[in-house]
Structure formats: structure tokens, C-alpha cells
Amino acid sequence: MLDEIIDSGLLWRGRQHSTPEPGMRTGFPSLDKALPFNGWPTNGITEIHSAVFGQGALSLLLPAVRDVSHNSLVAWVAPPYLPYSAALKHFNIALEHLLVIRPQSTQNAHWAVEECLKSQCCGLVLYWPEKPQSFKVSRRQQILCQEYQVPLFTLFESSNTSPSNSTISPNSHTPCSLRLNIEKQTSFRIQLQLDKCKGRWAGEQFSLDLPHDAFWRYPFVSNITQKEINAPTPSSNTAIARA
Amino acid sequence: MWLYCYFPQLYLETWYSHVPSSHALALYSDRHKSILDCNSAAHTAGVQAGMNLHTTLCLAPTIHLVRFQEDLAKQAIEQLRLQAQAFSSWFQVDGQDGLYLEVGSMQKLLGAPQYISQRLQAHLKPLTCQLSSAPYARTARLLARSGIEAHLNKENIRAFLNPISIDQLSFDLKTQLSIKKLGIKKFGQLLKLRTADIAYRINLETAQELEYIAGYRKWLPKPEKTQPFFYRCIELDYEANLAHQLLFPLSKLIREFCQFLTEHCLISHELCVRCIHRETEPSYLTLTLANPTQNSDEWLYLLRHALERFSPSAATTDLQVFSKKTILVETKNLNLIQPKNTLNIEKKNALMNRLSGRIGPQQYGLLSYKLTPLPEQQTELVNTASVYAKCDDAHPSTSGHHRPIWIIDHPKPIHRQQYHLLHGPERLDQGWWQATPCRRDYYIAQHQQGAIHWLYKDAEQRWFLQGYFS
Numbered sequence: 029m030l031d032e033i034i035d036s037g038l039l040w041r042g043r044q045h046s047t048p049e050p051g052m053r054t055g056f057p058s059l060d061k062a063l064p065f066n067g068w069p070t071n072g073i074t075e076i077h078s079a080v081f082g083q084g085a086l087s088l089l090l091p092a093v094r095d096v097s098h099n100s101l102v103a104w105v106a107p108p109y110l111p112y113s114a115a116l117k118h119f120n121i122a123l124e125h126l127l128v129i130r131p132q133s134t135q136n137a138h139w140a141v142e143e144c145l146k147s148q149c150c151g152l153v154l155y156w157p158e159k160p161q162s163f164k165v166s167r168r169q170q171i172l173c174q175e176y177q178v179p180l181f182t183l184f185e186s187s188n189t190s191p192s193n194s195t196i197s198p199n200s201h202t203p204c205s206l207r208l209n210i211e212k213q214t215s216f217r218i219q220l221q222l223d224k225c226k227g228r229w230a231g232e233q234f235s236l237d238l239p240h241d242a243f244w245r246y247p248f249v250s251n252i253t254q255k256e257i258n259a260p261t262p263s264s265n266t267a268i269a270r271a
Numbered sequence: 272m273w274l275y276c277y278f279p280q281l282y283l284e285t286w287y288s289h290v291p292s293s294h295a296l297a298l299y300s301d302r303h304k305s306i307l308d309c310n311s312a313a314h315t316a317g318v319q320a321g322m323n324l325h326t327t328l329c330l331a332p333t334i335h336l337v338r339f340q341e342d343l344a345k346q347a348i349e350q351l352r353l354q355a356q357a358f359s360s361w362f363q364v365d366g367q368d369g370l371y372l373e374v375g376s377m378q379k380l381l382g383a384p385q386y387i388s389q390r391l392q393a394h395l396k397p398l399t400c401q402l403s404s405a406p407y408a409r410t411a412r413l414l415a416r417s418g419i420e421a422h423l424n425k426e427n428i429r430a431f432l433n434p435i436s437i438d439q440l441s442f443d444l445k446t447q448l449s450i451k452k453l454g455i456k457k458f459g460q461l462l463k464l465r466t467a468d469i470a471y472r473i474n475l476e477t478a479q480e481l482e483y484i485a486g487y488r489k490w491l492p493k494p495e496k497t498q499p500f501f502y503r504c505i506e507l508d509y510e511a512n513l514a515h516q517l518l519f520p521l522s523k524l525i526r527e528f529c530q531f532l533t534e535h536c537l538i539s540h541e542l543c544v545r546c547i548h549r550e551t552e553p554s555y556l557t558l559t560l561a562n563p564t565q566n567s568d569e570w571l572y573l574l575r576h577a578l579e580r581f582s583p584s585a586a587t588t589d590l591q592v593f594s595k596k597t598i599l600v601e602t603k604n605l606n607l608i609q610p611k612n613t614l615n616i617e618k619k620n621a622l623m624n625r626l627s628g629r630i631g632p633q634q635y636g637l638l639s640y641k642l643t644p645l646p647e648q649q650t651e652l653v654n655t656a657s658v659y660a661k662c663d664d665a666h667p668s669t670s671g672h673h674r675p676i677w678i679i680d681h682p683k684p685i686h687r688q689q690y691h692l693l694h695g696p697e698r699l700d701q702g703w704w705q706a707t708p709c710r711r712d713y714y715i716a717q718h719q720q721g722a723i724h725w726l727y728k729d730a731e732q733r734w735f736l737q738g739y740f741s
Contacts, residue, residue, distance in 0.1 A: 113639065
């Protein structure tokens with residue numbers, strides 16, 4: 029019986045502790061330092077939970093996506109919306125290597141994730157599940173990540189502004205390598221909590237400084253008056269861009 | 272006797288035949304950033320070949336711009352070549368839009384060149400083509416490319432060519448100017464000149480070309496081998512009422528098809544299955560892969576999933592399988608150790624073929640940038656790696672400084688009160704010279720819940736949500 033438990037990977041044994049494999053650069057030096065892999069884990073699932081849709085979950089991954097996209101495919105499975113090519117081009121991401129898959133059913137989405145992991149041409153897989161995945165599905169994905177050495181990022185973003193209008197509560201029993209929770213986001217900073225991390229104690233909180241070229245995070249509020257917004261649009265054809 | 276077929280809009284008519292003729296469409300060169308060809312709607316809007324891309328977008332903001340790809344041009348002419356096999360046994364492709372056919376030997380079977388020409392035109396009906404026949408191949412070519420439809424023989428050739436104005440003929444601009452400088456207005460005057468004089472005063476190429484046209488020197492197109500065509504027909508031992516009953520016989524046919532492709536060094540991405548019924552009209556099943564292959568596993572995988580979605584109209588008694596779209600396999604590096612890039616492309620193609628088989632071609636694709644002013648139309652998914660069009664850096668509206676990661680296909684109306692404006696306005700003013708201009712003021716705003724959105728206010732002061740930052 030003990031052998032069965034060991035074979036199924038449900039038992040953790042202290043003597044088998046091994047040094048974690050080097051990770052994939054996150055693009056944020058402070059996050060690289062905080063993680064035991066010196067970056068994103070390359071052979072497992074990373075879950076990113078966010079209470080509000082558009083709170084910066086994807087910003088965390090864009091540097092890794094940019095690095096991988098120049099050498100291999102990056103699969104986006106079941107993204108909530110279509111990625112905007114002009115914005116991605118600005119981040120120097122190779123568009124011709126972004127494979128967007130929008131399956132109509134959850135079953136097909138799981139299948140597509142597994143196919144991408146097994147294909148040996150995807151360097152990174154991003155997945156937006158509609159609802160928390162079962163232990164069995166996550167376990168299958170985790171094994172494939174380990175076998176093919178492909179990182180899988182599962183993004184759970186929930187809010188009434190999200191397309192599905194569903195609330196996704198974090199499942200704390202998934203066999204992922206890393207689970208992050210985005211707690212708060214300000215103009216310059218994202219505050220994260222480490223909910224689970226192989227090789228490190230969970231519960232730690234830390235904040236990340238965002239790159240200053242993220243123009244839209246600066247507080248411009250005082251520059252726009254209500255009067256200006258309500259003013260009718262001028263008839264001239266010159267573009268107005270305020271900085 | 273030679274028939275020359277010239278297809279001036281072959282590329283657009285082959286690959287973009289689904290675009291309605293009322294919609295402006297143009298083909299552009301990525302290298303020169305200029306227009307190569309356009310349809311009649313674009314021509315009506317003032318677009319012309321050789322025009323700059325920016326000028327084109329100003330003249331027709333809603334124009335659908337297509338990047339020229341040499342592979343697709345070759346495929347288009349290859350398809351024509353396959354169809355031309357029915358009309359002649361000796362033919363040659365000329366560039367990317369022309370075809371020589373030897374019709375003299377076919378006269379007993381198909382009739383005079385003008386009848387062959389009519390039949391060919393009817394056969395290639397949706398395509399615009401200009402046809403001319405003459406005793407010399409280069410003469411037929413000159414006439415067809417100049418838009419002069421004529422069917423000449425040795426007796427009337429000189430009489431027909433002599434009065435033709437130089438302006439009417441499709442010489443390049445430099446040669447035409449050189450000819451005009453000599454005071455020559457009619458083609459007959461040019462033919463009277465000595466070859467050495469033409470070579471000295473115009474250029475050597477023109478001198479040689481004129482010798483071929485007048486028949487002083489002989490030039491024959493090189494005959495090409497005919498492309499093999501796959502067709503199999505089997506009679507079923509039973510009447511198959513359900514689609515999955517066709518799996519076994521079709522699997523056998525697909526294995527034969529893959530063997531055929533391997534034997535002939537071909538690959539294909541499309542296979543048609545015609546299910547013959549006893550009383551009703553046949554049902555069709557088209558198996559389309561994302562990328563051409565001769566791998567039977569990929570074809571069989573596609574077949575299994577295609578049959579799950581297929582329902583024949585009645586019980587099937589016979590099966591016919593055929594494929595017209597085959598491509599020659601490119602020469603491969605025969606080293607046992609293949610470069611990493613080649614292996615990756617093969618794996619990528621295999622992944623896309625599997626996706627195509629299971630979830631369908633509409634539900635996945637490689638991200639691509641489309642040249643159009645409206646943000647919601649700029650992103651599109653291309654699900655065949657071979658027709659992937661790269662993003663155009665030169666387009667004025669590609670700046671992504673203040674653009675969100677997510678874009679909404681159909682902007683949603685919103686209440687302005689829920690937002691706190693952070694940045695803006697940035698005006699998008701397109702088509703102001705037209706009757707229905709598109710004027711939008713874009714803002715970056717923070718939602719009550721903290722997320723940052725991309726909004727716009729239209730000319731009627733209505734607010735819409737266009738995208739999400741993340």
C-alpha cells in the first residue's frame with residue numbers, strides 16, 4: 029500500500045529533497061530573487077489568481093512571453109478576449125509565433141492544453157480556464173509539463189467585468205509548482221502573495237515595481253477636466269494626444 | 272500554333288475570390304510598400320498599381336490589403352497548369368501569371384484555336400484571362416499581354432501586326448521610350464529595322480524578342496511533365512447509413528492516397544470525398560488540413576474527427592475520393608541530423624493539423640496584424656502557416672504605446688460614471704474626407720474595481736469599452 033502511495037506521487041519524503049531546476053527569467057529581478065527557481069518554474073504549472081480581471085496578471089508574464097516567442101510557439105488557450113496585435117508588437121513579441129486557441133468547450137480546452145504541451149514546439153502555454161480544474165486534470169497537466177519540460181501558466185481572473193461573469197475561487201489543492209495571488213495593484217506596483225511554492229514556505233507577501241514605460245499606470249487624472257471631456261469633438265482632423 | 276493565356280489578376284482571384292467585388296481589395300509588396308494589383312472596386316476608388324501604401328489607405332480607408340507571397344503565387348499558377356492539361360499536352364508556365372499552350376496538334380480533337388480559347392475561358396470562368404493565338408509562341412504572348420485578343424495564322428500575321436501602335440503593346444516603359452525616340456509609331460516600322468540597328472539603338476533583348484515575334488528565329492517553350500492526379504472509387508459491400516460506417520473504407524483509401532503522395536513526391540492539404548447515394552444527390556465531405564502533408568497518421572486523425580461532424584443525406588453505396596490540390600515536396604536536406612528549425616516547423620505543422628482535425632479551423636490561428644484603421648479589426652487569426660502574413664511595421668497606426676493587451680471585437684456601450692479617466696483623449700479620425708467618417712476620442716480609464724480599460728467616445732458623445740489592460 030505504501031508503494032502505491034509513493035508511486036502515485038502522493039507522499040513527500042524529506043530525503044528525496046533535490047535542488048530545484050533553474051527557472052525561466054520573469055523579467056522582474058525582485059521576483060526572480062524571491063522564487064527558488066530563480067524565475068518561473070519550467071517543468072510545472074504556475075497558477076496566477078487575480079480578484080479583478082485586468083489587474084496585471086498578464087503583465088507579469090509578458091517578459092517571459094517575449095523571450096520565448098522569438099524561438100518557439102507560445103500557445104494562448106481559451107483567452108478571455110483576442111490579444112491586441114499592436115500592443116504585443118510594442119512589447120517586441122514575435123506575433124507569428126503566438127498560437128491562439130479558442131475552443132468552444134472545456135473538454136476541448138483541456139485537450140488543446142495537453143496537445144500543446146506534448147507537441148514539443150511550444151515553449152510556453154498560457155491557459156485561462158473557465159472554472160477551477162479538477163485535481164485529475166491538473167495532475168495530468170503537471171505530469172506533461174515535467175515530461176516535456178514546458179511551463180504552463182494557468183490564469184484565474186475573476187470579476188463582474190470578466191467575460192464569463194463567473195467567480196473563480198482559488199483551489200488550494202491543485203498539484204501546481206507555484207501559485208501566486210495578485211492582491212493589489214497601484215500605478216507603479218503590484219502586490220503579490222505566494223500561496224504555494226515548491227521549495228519555499230507559502231504565505232509570503234512581496235511587491236513588484238512595474239516598468240516605468242507602462243504609460244497608462246501614471247496618475248494623469250488631474251490633467252483631464254470634466255469640461256474637456258464633455259466638450260464636443262472638434263472638426264479638425266489633427267490628432268490630439270496628451271502626454 | 273501557340274495559345275497564350277494571360278491572367279492579370281490571378282493572385283487576388285485565386286486566393287481572395289470570397290471577397291465581394293464591391294469591397295476594395297489590393298495586393299501589396301512588402302518590400303517596396305507599394306500596390307501590385309487591385310480589384311475593380313479599389314480601382315474605382317482611385318487605387319492603381321505602383322501606388323504607395325499610405326496613399327492607398329487615404330484613398331480607400333476600408334480597403335483590404337493583402338501581402339504578396341511568392342509561394343502562393345506559384346501555387347495559383349500551378350493549379351492553372353493542372354487545369355490546362357485537359358487542353359494540351361505541351362504547355363509551359365510563364366512567370367506567375369501566364370501560360371503557353373501548344374494547340375496546333377489539338378485542332379483535330381478540339382477544333383480551331385479560337386474554339387479552344389472559348390472553351391478554356393468557359394472552363395476558367397471566374398478568372399479574368401486574356402487569350403491570343405499565333406504561329407509563334409512569343410507573338411501570342413505579346414498580343415495577350417497587351418490585351419489584344421487575336422487568333423492569327425502565318426498568312427495574316429504580318430498584316431495584323433504592322434498597323435498596331437507601339438503604345439498598345441506591353442513593352443516596358445524604358446523600351447517604349449527608346450522606340451519612340453526613333454520616331455517609330457507603328458509596330459510594322461519596328462519590324463522593318465535591321466536586328467543590329469535595334470540592338471544598337473534600343474537594346475539587345477528587344478532585338479532578340481522581335482526576332483522571335485516575327486518568326487525570324489525559332490523559340491519553343493519547354494514541355495512540362497503533367498502532374499499526377501489522385502482519384503479512387505470503391506463500391507461498398509453494404510449501405511452505410513451512418514457516418515462512422517465509412518471509417519473503415521475511407522481509412523483504406525486515405526492510406527492509398529498517402530502512398531500515392533509519397534511515390535510522386537507530393538504533399539497535399541485537401542482531399543474530397545464524394546458519397547454516392549442510391550436516389551438522392553451525392554454528399555460531399557472535404558478534409559482540410561492546416562498544412563500540407565503526406566503523413567497518413569495526420570490524415571486519419573482528421574478523418575476520424577471529420578466523420579463525427581458529418582452526416583450523409585442518405586445511405587451511401589459508393590465512395591469517390593479525389594484530390595486536385597497537390598504540391599511538390601521541397602527538396603530536403605538529406606543529412607540524418609536535421610537542423611533544429613526544420614524539426615520545429617514539422618512539429619508545428621503537426622500540432623496545427625491536429626487542432627484543425629479536432630476543434631476545427633475556425634477556432635485557432637496564429638496572431639496576425641491587419642492593415643486597417645479600426646482597432647477592433649486589426650487583429651486576426653490565420654490558421655494556415657503558409658498564408659501567414661507578417662505584421663507591417665510601416666503602418667502609421669501600429670504604435671502600441673498606449674494600447675491594451677486585450678481587444679474587444681464588438682465595442683460594448685458603457686456608463687461613463689463607472690470610470691475614472693487617467694489619460695486622453697487620443698483622437699482616431701479616419702475617413703474624414705468621406706460621407707461616413709469614423710471619429711473616436713480614446714481614453715485610458717480606471718474602472719471602479721481597479722482594472723484599467725481602454726474607452727472611446729464617438730462623435731455622438733456615446734462611450735464604448737474597446738479593450739482591457741492587463
